[in-house]
Amino acid sequence: MSPSFPTTVHRYGPHPSQFGHLSLPASEPPHRAVILLHGGFWHRPWGLDLMFDVAGDLLRRGLAVWNLEYRRVGEPGGGWPGTFDDVLAGFDALAGLPEAAALDLFSIGAAGHSAGGHLALWLAAERGPRAGGAAVVTAAVGLAAVPDLRYAWESGTGDGAVEALLGGPPHVVAERYRFASPAERLPIGVRQLLVHGERDRVVPPGLSRRYVAEARASGDQAAVQIVPKTGHMDVIKPAGSSWQFAAGWLQTVNTGPI
Secondary structure (H helix, E strand, C coil): CCCCCCCEEEECCCCCCCEEEEECCCCCCCEEEEEEECCCCCECCCCHHHHHHHHHHHHHCCCEEEEECCCCECCCCCCCCHHHHHHHHHHHHHHHCCCHHHEEEEEEEEEEECHHHHHHHHHHHHHCHHHCCCCCEEEEEEECCCCCHHHHHHHCCCCCHHHHHHCCCCCCCHHHHHHHCHHHCCCCCCEEEEEEECCCCCCCCHHHHHHHHHHHHHCCCEEEEEECCCCCCHHHCCCCHHHHHHHHHHHHCCCCCC
């Protein structure tokens, strides 16, 4: 499946799932960019096509988009640690793309939905300003995100998906949870916004509320927006108020208040 707007496919590894779609706006460079990470509880068959609609909206707003695919549970190399390796490798690949000169590599937003929201926040912890890499995440958005893997496991969120991702429960692979869970990486030193639907029955909104309270207590700049009458998939519908709020924040996060 291809998006309805111009995009260039770039590979960052040999596996069929190691690629991304880069789209540049019509405005003059340098462009601020957003890396998008799709959800699906880290499993196949869900893929980056879930983010095509919001990618198009960001493009219309004048932002460049790097919509990333990665190895997922259910395919060779997916899960621990391949999924995490791919997110880092895919992000780092931006600086080496032919279009890199047209991007502002030191002001990148990371945004993800559901499991992708977890990955976006985790990426911010790994590639924020403190990391000092060739590309830097300066803002992160979690849309119906799973920001606390230990608590998600304890509460049964995803019906075993967290354990499948990390290869075991917290009491068996505790070091993996400490590395992989954004809640256990706080403070991450990046501005964060979590947007969650009040009627989400897939990922309870309490996960976002709990995480933001912990992030703020750690000293991070973080905010949560709970949207009434909104479900799990509604937050990635471009016409919906959830996405409009998140996209507007991504446009202004480095120039205005959180």
